[in-house]
Amino acid sequence: MAQEAALRPRYLPKALLYALVPTACWFLLRPLLDPAPPLPALHASLGFSLLALLGSLYLVPALGQTFIRANLKGRDLLKTYDTPIPESQGLICASIYIILLILFIPYSFSESFTTHYDSARRAREGIVVDEFPHHQLAVYLSSLLSLLMATMLGFLDDVFDIRWRHKLPIPIIASIPLLIVYYSERGATDVVVPLPLRWLFGTLLHLGPLYYVYMSLLSTFCTNSINILAGINGSEVSQAVIIASSIILNDLLFLPWPFGFRIALPLHVTDGLKVGGMWSAGMAYGSRVLVERHLFSLYLMLPLLGVCLGFMYHNWYPARAFPGDTLCYVTGMAFAVVGIQAHYSKTLLLFFLPQIFNFVLSCPQLFGLVPCPRHRVPRYDAETQLLYPSKAEFKEKRPSKLATLVLRLFSALGLVELAIDVKTGEIESSTNLTILNVFLLRLGPMREDGLTRVLIATQVCGSLLAFFIRYGLAGLVYDGNRR
Structure with missing residues (x-):
């Protein structure tokens, strides 16, 4: 009974509801009032983001028992109790997210519905168009269609x-x-060739169909890389929160700020990061196209951040709800959408540095060189309530020469711990090839919530490194403002 009481839905203060609902309504109504703000659709997006936060906060616990009755439930493998926990709750988050994006469409194209524009406002923003932007509408609707398909396919996977x-x-x-x-x-x-390779490939390299292969693989990586870095409470959604926050911060650098500022970068690599100037569209420096691209990215990322923050409240240790594969598919597809449609796929990949490391580390198991159990989660010790690295054992067949070479290399780098047969010298078992097991191997056993915090800290450090590479080191291999 005590365990069941501990897993009751977390308390939601009514003051939060009373405070956020009027705030969200104000952001939604403000673009309709004169004088209109400089970026009215951005105000509306902030309002919908608050509604996304409230929706996930209140609907996830409200619908939990409905999912359990539908047999969409699971047991927390790293706990001693068997209390069923609602599974596939990412479907709720995805539904809220997509519905709000649909409701946002009139705001996104509201300026195109108006026949008369204020000339001073047009000069100030520099992003107003005189004809209905059919291309932008097609981009927005195709993005929604991809998100809907990701939701459907993710739920089928669940x-x-x-x-x-x-x-x-x-x-x-x-x-x-x-x-x-x-x-x-x-x-x-076409892709811009780095300076050291231009003697071989020229300034631009035409990839043709290979570029579409790259974009499709980008969507595959973004969804599955979050999905395979899972297994502990809060891991999937915390990755989405930090990556979305990093993208939002990157987008804000390109918006039309009425002031300029400079961010000093360490190591004296460059003169620093210069942003803005009087309505010079931030780092876009007056480019309407760049501003529109990053506004589009913000319109998708702000509600995603809101819905993920709300779900994270219920998925935090000890979890009251599990995201399932649906949340991983939708968040990953949302990241792929903005990376492709806003044309900053290289910058996007920099925000996935921990996921790239985890994917490379996991490849021997994903491609069959090393046994891959159904769950690669860390091992839970009920007595100490600590997590330890889990192991993959070579029971059915001996490791191949390639597997032995890879595992010994990982062992030399301190990424795995091997058990060697003293008689034959062959590898009997290895710790599972995930970044979570690497943390436990290098930092020692820890509680589940502590491991989640280590993962979050790693993701934050990865984003900081990404910003430094993008705005500090990129100038060494690219000329101009290449992304």
Whole structure:
């Protein structure tokens, strides 16, 4: 009974509801009042983001028992109790997110519905268009279609437990609307060659169809990289929160700020990061196209951040709700959408540095060189209530020469711990190849919530490194403001 009481839905103060609802309504109504703010749709997006936060905060616990009755439930593998916990709650978050994005459409294109524009406002913003932006509408609707497909396919994965070899192509299917719109609008398939390689490839390298392969693989990586870095309370949603926050911060640098400022960077690599100037559109420096791209990115990321923060409140240790694969698919597809449509895929990948490391580390298990158990979560010790690195054992077959070489290399780097047969010298077992097990191996056993905090700190440090690489070191290999 005490365990069941401990897993009751977390308390939600009514003051939060009374404070955020009027605030959200004000942000939604402010663009309709004169004088209109400089970026009215951004105000509305902030309002919808607050509604996304409230929706996930209140609907996740309200619908939890409904999911349990539908047999969408699971047991927390790193706990001693068997109390069923609602599974696939990412469906609630995805539904809130997509519905709010649909409701946002009139705000996003509200200026196109007006026939008369204020000339002073047009000069100040520099991003007003005189004709209805059919291309932007196509981009927005194709993004919604991809998110809907990701939601559907993610929920099917939750229900039918699709195997890894079958689920890998799923994001490629969901990215087809994005690629078709990109092709129909004659999207660029050239990449800027880094300075050291221009003697060989020239300034621009035309990839053609390979660029579409790259974009489809980007959507596959973004969704599955979050999905495989999981297993502890709060891991999936915390990754989404930090990556979304990093993207939002990056987008804000390109908005039209009425002031200029400079951010000093260490190591004296560059003169620093210069932003703004009097209505010079931030780092876009008056480029209407760049401002529109990053506004589009903000319109998708702000509600995503809101819905993820609300769900994180219930998914934090000890979790009252599990996200399932649906949340991973939707958040990953949202990141892929803004990376492709806003044309900053390289910057996006920099925000996935921990996921890239975890993917490279996991490859021997994902591709069958090392046994891959159904769950690679750390091992839980009920007596100490601490987590220890879990192991993969070579029971059915001996490790191949390639597997032995890779594991010994990882062992030399301190990434795995091997058990060696003293008679034959062969590897009997290895710690599972995940970044969570690396943390436990290098930092020692710890509580589950402590491991989540280490993961969050790593993700934050990865984002800080990404900003330093993007705005500090990129000038060494690219000329101009290349992304």
